[in-house]
Amino acid sequence: MEIKYIDSKSNKLFKYLKNFKKKKYRYEARCFMIEGIVVLKEALSYSTPLYTVTTEAMLDQVRAVIDGTILVVSEALLNELSDTQSPQGVIAYFPFVHTSELPSSGRFILLDDIQDPGNAGGLIRSADGFNMGVIMTPACVDIYNPKTVRSTMASIFRTPLIILKSKRELAALKGRFDIVVTDVVDAESSVDFPFKKDTVVVLGNEAGGVSDDIKAYADATVRIPTEGIDSLNVNVAGSILMYEMQR
Numbered sequence: 001m002e003i004k005y006i007d008s009k010s011n012k013l014f015k016y017l018k019n020f021k022k023k024k025y026r027y028e029a030r031c032f033m034i035e036g037i038v039v040l041k042e043a044l045s046y047s048t049p050l051y052t053v054t055t056e057a058m059l060d061q062v063r064a065v066i067d068g069t070i071l072v073v074s075e076a077l078l079n080e081l082s083d084t085q086s087p088q089g090v091i092a093y094f095p096f097v098h099t100s101e102l103p104s105s106g107r108f109i110l111l112d113d114i115q116d117p118g119n120a121g122g123l124i125r126s127a128d129g130f131n132m133g134v135i136m137t138p139a140c141v142d143i144y145n146p147k148t149v150r151s152t153m154a155s156i157f158r159t160p161l162i163i164l165k166s167k168r169e170l171a172a173l174k175g176r177f178d179i180v181v182t183d184v185v186d187a188e189s190s191v192d193f194p195f196k197k198d199t200v201v202v203l204g205n206e207a208g209g210v211s212d213d214i215k216a217y218a219d220a221t222v223r224i225p226t227e228g229i230d231s232l233n234v235n236v237a238g239s240i241l242m243y244e245m246q247r
Contacts, residue, residue, distance in 0.1 A: 001063065001066070001067060001068065001069070001070065002068070002069045002070070003059070003063075003069075003070050003072060004069060004070070004071050004072065005071075005072045005073075006053075006071055006072070006073045006077065007073075007074070007077075009077060009080060013051075013071070014073070014077065014081075017051060017053065017081055017091075017093065018080060018081055020032065020033050020093060021033070021081075021083055021146065023142050023144070023145070026142075026144050027144075030095060030096040031050055031093050031094065031095060031096070032093070032094060032096065032144035032146075032149060033081075033083070033091055033092070033093050033094075033146060033149070034091070034092050034094060034149055034154075035082060035083070035084060035087065035088050035090065035091050035092075035146070035150070036088035036089075036090065037058065037061055037062065037065075037088065037089065037090050038154075039153065039154045040052075040062075040065065040090055040092050041065055042154035042157065043092065043094060043154055043157050044065060044066075045157075046097075046157040046158060047094050047095065047097065047157055048068075048094075049066070049068070049092040049093055049094050050093045050094065050095060051069075051071060051092070051093040052066050052068070052069070052070050052071065052090070052091075052092045052093075053070075053071045053072075053073055053078065053081060053090065053091045053092070053093075054070060054071070054072060054073075054078075054089060054090040054091075055072065055073065055074065055075050055078055055089050055090075056072060057075075057089060058089035058090050059072060061089075061090075062090050075087075078091065083146035083147070084146075084150075094157075096144070097156060097157060097161060098143065098161040098162065098163050099160075099161070099162055099163075100162065100163055100164070100165055101162065102162065102169060102172055102173065103133060103135075103160070103162065103173075103177075104176070105176075105197075105198050106132070106133055106160075106198060107131075107132045107133070107195075107197070107198070107199050107200075107201075107245055108132060108133040108134065108135050108160075108162075108177075108199070108200045108201070109123060109127055109132060109133075109134055109135070109200070109201050109202075109203055109238055109241070109242065110134075110135040110136070110137070110170075110200050110201065110202045110203065110214070111123060111134065111135070111136045111137065111140050111203055112137050112140075112202055112203060112204050112205055112210050112211055112214050113137050113139045113140055113204075113205040113208070113211060114136070114140050114141060114203065114205060114206065114234060115140070115141050115205065115206060115207075116141065116206060116234075117141050117142075117145045117147035117148040117151060118147065118148075118151050118235070119206065119233070119234050119235040120136075120140065120141050120143060120148050120151070121143075121147070121148040121149065121150065121151020121152045121156075122151050122152075122235040122239070123203070123234070123235055123238045123239070124143070124148075124151075124152045124155050124156055124159050124161070125151065125152050125153055125155045126235075126238060126239040126242055127155070127159050127242065128152075128155035128158050128159045129155075129242075130242040130243065130245070130246050131246075132159075132242055132245070133159065133160035133161070133162065134159055134160070134161050134162070135162045135163075135164060135200065136161070136162070136163050136164065137164055137167055137214075138163065138164055138165065138166065138167075140163075143156065143161060143163070167211070167213045167214055168213075170200075170214060170217045171217065173200060173217075174217055174219075176198060177198045177199060177200045178195075178196045178198065178199045178200070178219050178220065179199075179200050179202065179217050179218055179219050179220075180193075180195070180199060180200065180201045180202065180218065180219065180220045180221070180222055181201075181202040181204075181210045181214065181215055181218040181220075181221050181222075182201065182202060182203055182204060182209075182210060182221070182222055182223065182224075182237065182241070183204075183209065183210065183221050183222075183223060184223050184230050184231055185223075186221060187221040187222050187223035188220065188221065188222050188223070189222070189223065189224075189225050190222045190223065190224050190225075190240070190241055190244045191225060191244065193220070193222050193244070195244065195245045199245065201222075201238075201241050201242075201245065202214055202218070203234050203237065203238045203241075204234070206234055222241070224237055224240055224241065
């Protein structure tokens with residue numbers, strides 16, 4: 001183990017790590033940040049951080065779980081690296097966890113241009129809980145956005161994540177998977193729907209629903225029966241449908 005101290009914001013490594021708050025630099029280096037000792041401990045079961053930054057006050061806790069180099073900074077410098085108003089004393093930087101390789105079997109939810117980081121993160125968390133994978137269209141919110149990562153609560157490390165290069169790739173899943181889209185009209189009730197072993201359930205954009213591009217690949221359309229309202233928040237709806245798929 002090696003402890004290195006960074007005491008200036010002009011430090012080259014400090015400036016390099018600060019860049020990862022921006023999407024451009026995350027994708028150039030294929031590296032993203034997580035915050036907090038609890039999430040760090042969970043993440044270590046699945047991946048090894050490229051960098052770990054902490055404060056003197058948290059050093060003993062971090063040293064107890066990290067074997068590699070630990071960078072120690074002041075609270076003021078950690079605040080500049082953090083994406084939260086109340087930093088938790090440790091930030092770790094991990095390599096990307098997603099793939100672009102299409103699945104061969106299993107149950108997945110597909111996020112069709114979902115834009116809200118909290119919705120995307122919450123759905124990844126639910127998919128982890130229901131032992132499913134997540135497929136995302138290219139225009140979805142960045143899964144490595146710090147807000148999205150926080151919403152997953154470490155599930156980003158455990159959930160199979162696939163980012164499509166194009167919606168046209170869904171054509172390769174036709175026949176092997178049952179592609180089920182969600183809508184509020186002309187749809188079967190999700191309560192009675194016979195979800196198959198190999199299924200992709202599509203959840204639409206918060207404002208526009210499932211895109212026509214993806215509806216063209218649909219084998220079936222389902223809705224969640226509700227009273228008094230037309231639709232549910234996509235995070236809530238997706239979690240209900242994942243429960244129905246398992247049930």
